[in-house]
Amino acid sequence: MYLDAIIIGAGFSGLYQLHQCRDQIGLKTLVIEEGKEVGGTWYWNKYPGSRCDTESHIYCYTFSKEIYKNWKWKERYPKQKEILRYLKYVEKKLSLKRDIIFNNRVNSAVYLDEKNLWRVKTNKNKTFYCKYLISAVGSLSATNIPNIRGLKNFKGGWYHTGRWPNKKISFKNQKVAQIGTGSSGIQIAPVLAKSVKSLTVFQRTPNYSVPARNKKLTKTFIKNTLDKYNYIKNLLKKTPGGHAFHFSKKSIFEFTESKRLKILEKAWLNGGLSFRACFSDITKKISANKIVSNFIRDKIKRIVKDRHIAKILTDFGHPFTTKRPTLNTNYFEIFNRKNVQLVDLKKNPIIKITKKGIKTKNEELKFDKIIFATGYDALTGSILSLNLTGRKNIKLQKYWKDGPKTFLGIMIPNFPNFFVISGPGSPSVLTNVPAQIEQHVEWISKFIKHLEKVGCRKVEPRIKETENWVNEINILANKSLFMKAKNSWYKGDNIPGKPKKFIPYPAGLPQYREICNKVQKKMYKGFNISLK
Ligand code: NAP
Numbered sequence: 060m061y062l063d064a065i066i067i068g069a070g071f072s073g074l075y076q077l078h079q080c081r082d083q084i085g086l087k088t089l090v091i092e093e094g095k096e097v098g099g100t101w102y103w104n105k106y107p108g109s110r111c112d113t114e115s116h117i118y119c120y121t122f123s124k125e126i127y128k129n130w131k132w133k134e135r136y137p138k139q140k141e142i143l144r145y146l147k148y149v150e151k152k153l154s155l156k157r158d159i160i161f162n163n164r165v166n167s168a169v170y171l172d173e174k175n176l177w178r179v180k181t182n183k184n185k186t187f188y189c190k191y192l193i194s195a196v197g198s199l200s201a202t203n204i205p206n207i208r209g210l211k212n213f214k215g216g217w218y219h220t221g222r223w224p225n226k227k228i229s230f231k232n233q234k235v236a237q238i239g240t241g242s243s244g245i246q247i248a249p250v251l252a253k254s255v256k257s258l259t260v261f262q263r264t265p266n267y268s269v270p271a272r273n274k275k276l277t278k279t280f281i282k283n284t285l286d287k288y289n290y291i292k293n294l295l296k297k298t299p300g301g302h303a304f305h306f307s308k309k310s311i312f313e314f315t316e317s318k319r320l321k322i323l324e325k326a327w328l329n330g331g332l333s334f335r336a337c338f339s340d341i342t343k344k345i346s347a348n349k350i351v352s353n354f355i356r357d358k359i360k361r362i363v364k365d366r367h368i369a370k371i372l373t374d375f376g377h378p379f380t381t382k383r384p385t386l387n388t389n390y391f392e393i394f395n396r397k398n399v400q401l402v403d404l405k406k407n408p409i410i411k412i413t414k415k416g417i418k419t420k421n422e423e424l425k426f427d428k429i430i431f432a433t434g435y436d437a438l439t440g441s442i443l444s445l446n447l448t449g450r451k452n453i454k455l456q457k458y459w460k461d462g463p464k465t466f467l468g469i470m471i472p473n474f475p476n477f478f479v480i481s482g483p484g485s486p487s488v489l490t491n492v493p494a495q496i497e498q499h500v501e502w503i504s505k506f507i508k509h510l511e512k513v514g515c516r517k518v519e520p521r522i523k524e525t526e527n528w529v530n531e532i533n534i535l536a537n538k539s540l541f542m543k544a545k546n547s548w549y550k551g552d553n554i555p556g557k558p559k560k561f562i563p564y565p566a567g568l569p570q571y572r573e574i575c576n577k578v579q580k581k582m583y584k585g586f587n588i589s590l591k
Contacts, residue, residue, distance in 0.1 A: 064088040064191040065179055067165050070099015072480040072496040073195035075120060078153050079504035091181060093164040097150050100197050101142045105223040108250035109139035112271060112332065112386040113491045116284040117303045119145060121292040122497055126152055128285050136273050167446040168192055170475060175516050191507060193478045194442055198487045201440025203433050203553060209412040217429040220247060232256045233427040236417055240266050242385045244432030252393040259424060263404040264546060265372050267355050267379045271386035272330030299567035301494025304333040311338040311347040323354050335380050342380045348540060352379045362391040371403045381544035437548045438483040438562045439463050449474035462560035466520030466528050466585055467575055475517035478503045483562045484532060486571050495568060502575050514591045524585035536561035
């Protein structure tokens with residue numbers, strides 16, 4: 060089957076890209092989706108307690124006033140189920156389903172030089188041909204299941220938070236192990252702790268976490284945000300992370316100690332990702348960061364009664380925000396419960412998984428179920444799993460063996476007419492993702508429209524511009540505090556053998572947007588466009 064465009068993935072990015080390609084540009088377009096319905100990451104992340112930690116009134120599309128105004132979010136942070144409902148609402152509104160095939164995973168995509176077409180194959184033996192191939196597979200979808208000896212022998216059930224099964228799993232009165240304490244682990248643990256017989260949390264790196272302070276949204280708040288649609292849409296374009304808060308313009312050092320504390324207390328009480336923005340320099344200057352890191356440490360120590368456990372939970376070893384900041388609802392409180400234990404993997408590492416549980420250096424523990432909240436092969440894993448072969452038989456795995464090479468995080472040399480939404484080299488995971496997705500989809504769509512108008516046969520970025528872009532990211536990352544985290548998936552440290560390079564563009568969405576717009580204004584400088 061021949062198509063003008065194939066989009067891989069039916070999450071936030073794939074759905075909007077389909078609308079743009081099909082309804083705005085007029086291309087014959089198909090979305091190929093592995094899941095059995097729309098949702099992308101929110102289809103797979105169905106674990107108990109799964110919820111977004113970006114506020115609901117901005118974790119959504121803003122491209123359509125009608126779509127924005129006709130949806131009412133229920134809580135400050137949307138539950139996984141609510142986001143799925145929202146995406147289904149958008150899908151229906153735009154009649155997208157008729158151009159999506161589900162239950163098909165793209166296994167390979169090969170660029171056929173002589174025909175200027177991509178040949179795309181799925182695990183259901185379906186083959187498609189297209190001119191434009193667009194990856195909308197998400198930055199956090201290739202799961203990281205640690206290679207722990209003995210997992211296949213475990214007689215109980217085991218699950219990864221990012222590939223949660225469709226059927227209901229009961230943890231009631233069960234002995235449960237949870238490995239990993241990132242955003243997902245911190246969300247699932249308090250929910251499980253309420254019903255399990257025992258929960259043992261295996262922690263490798265302690266996590267700074269700020270209270271989410273979730274709440275039901277009031278009618279007044281909902282009305283105000285809907286009325287302020289234009290303002291919100293604009294605001295998301297101006298803030299560094301595409302969130303609805305500005306960073307304070309004032310340094311922490313402009314305040315006396317007691318005033319600093321007052322400001323921090325207020326931000327802590329308010330909760331949410333804006334906590335890091337209450338001074339201008341928390342994310343930029345190590346001396347400012349230290350004060351705030353200590354503030355969080357003290358807060359956790361006040362919650363957790365057992366001093367030894369509190370110490371394990373706060374023995375951070377990296378500055379606040381240099382790994383993905385997380386929000387929690389009563390996470391630290393669970394360590395005051397009798398049925399919750401903490402294993403410090405730094406002192407007591409896992410040796411193997413046995414038939415009945417987990418053997419660590421110091422003990423052998425029995426479990427009915429093991430949960431891996433161990434994250435993802437972020438940003439590159441999902442794209443590499445497509446098994447892309449570009450011009451002259453160049454494999455993406457080989458081309459990226461020393462780290463991802465993209466221009467603007469959007470296109471890759473030697474892989475003509477292949478676009479990536481929120482790819483490595485774009486701000487992606489450092490932002491409110493739907494805001495970045497809208498920017499990318501709109502930029503890519505405008506580009507494709509231009510390519511069609513000028514009669515383009517194929518397009519790819521130039522090597523020089525790509526190298527400059529990769530260097531620029533390196534330079535920016537080295538100037539930032541991000542590099543002070545020894546182990547972070549932002550730079551590939553969580554996956555054995557993965558190149559250790561900072562992956563997302565770290566200078567914020569407005570600056571990135573400006574660069575993309577400049578490239579567009581200069582008639583796509585940096586790209587080789589071959590005409591028919
Ligand atoms: P993550 O942030 O990568 O956390 C993974 C956790 O597993 C970390 O504590 C990590 O420890 C640990 N881990 C990894 N490999 C391990 C191993 N071999 N042995 C022991 N521990 C190991 O993954 P995540 O929590 O799924 O979150 C990923 C991202 O998804 C988030 O940052 C966020 O962008 C997104 N997400 C968002 C939400 C939300 O909106 N609320 C919810 C879930 C996920 P180390 O730190 O030592 O590597």
